[in-house]
Amino acid sequence: MENRYFSVRADRLRLPDGGIKDPYYVIERTDAAIIFPLTADGEIVLVSQYRPPLEMTELGLPAGLVEEGESPEKAARRELSEETGYTGGEWESLGSVASSPSLKDNWAYLFLARGVEVTTAPDPDDHELMEVIRVPVEELLSLVHSGKIVSSSGVAAIMLALERLRQAP
Amino acid sequence: MENRYFSVRADRLRLPDGGIKDPYYVIERTDAAIIFPLTADGEIVLVSQYRPPLEMTELGLPAGLVEEGESPEKAARRELSEETGYTGGEWESLGSVASSPSLKDNWAYLFLARGVEVTTAPDPDDHELMEVIRVPVEELLSLVHSGKIVSSSGVAAIMLALERLRQAP
Numbered sequence: 077m078e079n080r081y082f083s084v085r086a087d088r089l090r091l092p093d094g095g096i097k098d099p100y101y102v103i104e105r106t107d108a109a110i111i112f113p114l115t116a117d118g119e120i121v122l123v124s125q126y127r128p129p130l131e132m133t134e135l136g137l138p139a140g141l142v143e144e145g146e147s148p149e150k151a152a153r154r155e156l157s158e159e160t161g162y163t164g165g166e167w168e169s170l171g172s173v174a175s176s177p178s179l180k181d182n183w184a185y186l187f188l189a190r191g192v193e194v195t196t197a198p199d200p201d202d203h204e205l206m207e208v209i210r211v212p213v214e215e216l217l218s219l220v221h222s223g224k225i226v227s228s229s230g231v232a233a234i235m236l237a238l239e240r241l242r243q244a245p
Numbered sequence: 246m247e248n249r250y251f252s253v254r255a256d257r258l259r260l261p262d263g264g265i266k267d268p269y270y271v272i273e274r275t276d277a278a279i280i281f282p283l284t285a286d287g288e289i290v291l292v293s294q295y296r297p298p299l300e301m302t303e304l305g306l307p308a309g310l311v312e313e314g315e316s317p318e319k320a321a322r323r324e325l326s327e328e329t330g331y332t333g334g335e336w337e338s339l340g341s342v343a344s345s346p347s348l349k350d351n352w353a354y355l356f357l358a359r360g361v362e363v364t365t366a367p368d369p370d371d372h373e374l375m376e377v378i379r380v381p382v383e384e385l386l387s388l389v390h391s392g393k394i395v396s397s398s399g400v401a402a403i404m405l406a407l408e409r410l411r412q413a414p
Contacts, residue, residue: 077246077253079268079270081270081348082270082272082348084246084253087297089297091374092295092374093374099248100297101248101250101251102297102298103251103272103298105348126261127343127346127347128256128258128269128271128347129271129272129343129345129346129347129348129349129350130343130346130350134343134346136346171389171390171392172392172395173395173396173397173400174296174298174299174303174395174396174397175344175345175396175397175398176298176344176345176349177296177298177299177303177305177395177396178296178297178298179250179251179274179298180298180345181298181299184397205260205261205262217408220340220405221340223340223341226341226342226343226346227342227343227344227346228342228343228344228353228397228398228400228401229344229397229401231342231397231401231404231405232397232398232400232401232404235400235401235404235405235408236389236400236404239386239404
């Protein structure tokens with residue numbers, strides 16, 4: 077099975093104990109980039125977006141797929157600009173995580189961007205309906221705990237960014 | 246497409262702006278439970294497991310799928326016992342996260358279990374080859390930062406648990 081969003085591969089897997097798992101399904105999907113965008117006045121730029129699989133509107137960090145030939149940071153800067161109109165700032169990597177290690181082969185690259193500014197109008201993809209929302213960084217944890225922010229990669233990025241900001245404000 | 250691990254559903258999606266996305270693919274998958282198991286002497290019980298989609302051995306929190314009719318906490322206690330042989334302790338919820346909000350419909354329920362003890366032999370599923378590893382809680386962050394622990398839901402659970410332990414030691 078293959079479509080523009082993912083493809084499914086069936087492997088014949090030989091396990092270290094000699095057992096065979098056939099088929100072992102792997103969902104192949106493009107890598108993603110996720111941005112923790114902090115403004116000079118201590119706010120985080122979030123996007124609110126309807127998520128059909130969860131049947132809910134999710135509040136989350138700007139994020140998107142890495143395009144062919146693009147570095148994760150370039151994709152992150154492009155997605156931040158397209159989704160929110162924010163650009164610039166000082167960037168650093170927060171590492172990478174895998175959203176479904178037993179099922180999917182893709183990675184999410186996490187970035188902290190300090191000092192982003194709105195310089196352009198958002199230019200989302202067709203039908204990518206999202207609202208841009210600024211939230212004081214102090215309020216992020218309560219949005220996680222109250223279930224408004226639910227993406228596991230997004231929560232990982234938020235918690236790693238908050239830890240980084242505590243270490244190196 | 247349907248198998249014992251997931252099924253793929255094709256929806257016709259009407260968007261708030263009147264646009265139509267057809268097909269919108271949703272991967273249906275069983276919910277999961279993830280446990281942050283802390284022993285009385287300040288160690289975390291981790292499992293090391295080969296992940297075919299990532300072609301790497303991943304170190305991570307014990308976790309598994311919630312079975313039909315099971316509560317997330319019951320599944321978490323069962324998986325912890327099956328994967329590691331550890332049981333007991335004081336349990337609290339750390340909330341839930343979604344590993345792929347734009348693609349998958351499943352949730353991971355996160356638990357902090359303080360004071361777990363080894364009381365039985367691990368009894369993993371067929372071919373679920375894993376090694377149990379105890380790590381001092383202070384070393385967890387460096388395992389995340391060095392890319393040894395990569396699951397986004399697992400990293401989210403670890404960071405939320407460490408935050409909880411700071412607030413309520």
